[in-house]
Amino acid sequence: MSKIDERLLEILVCPVSKKTLEQVEDELICYESKLAYPIRDGIPIMLPDKARKITDE
Numbered sequence: 001m002s003k004i005d006e007r008l009l010e011i012l013v014c015p016v017s018k019k020t021l022e023q024v025e026d027e028l029i030c031y032e033s034k035l036a037y038p039i040r041d042g043i044p045i046m047l048p049d050k051a052r053k054i055t056d057e
Contacts, residue, residue, distance in 0.1 A: 001025050002042040016048050029054065 004012075004023050012021055014030035014037075021028040027036040028044050035051040037044055045051075 002039055004028070004039065004042075004044065012044065012046070015046055027052070 009021065009023060009028075012028065013019060014021060014033050014035065016035060017030055017032040019030055019032040021030055021037070023029075023039075024036075026039045028039065028046075029036050034054050035048065036054050037046055037051045039045070
């Protein structure tokens with residue numbers, strides 16, 4: 001798992017909802033828009049069409 005720098009995580013927001021993100025393993029999660037953005041080789045892929053939809057589990 002690649003840990004995103006805390007300073008970067010503070011400024012990154014979901015491009016859909018503009019809300020904060022939380023890193024869970026190799027994804028950045030937006031609970032507002034229910035999207036999980038992948039982190040590949042330490043780089044967050046912040047494209048909505050590359051995000052995985054999450055469900056309430």
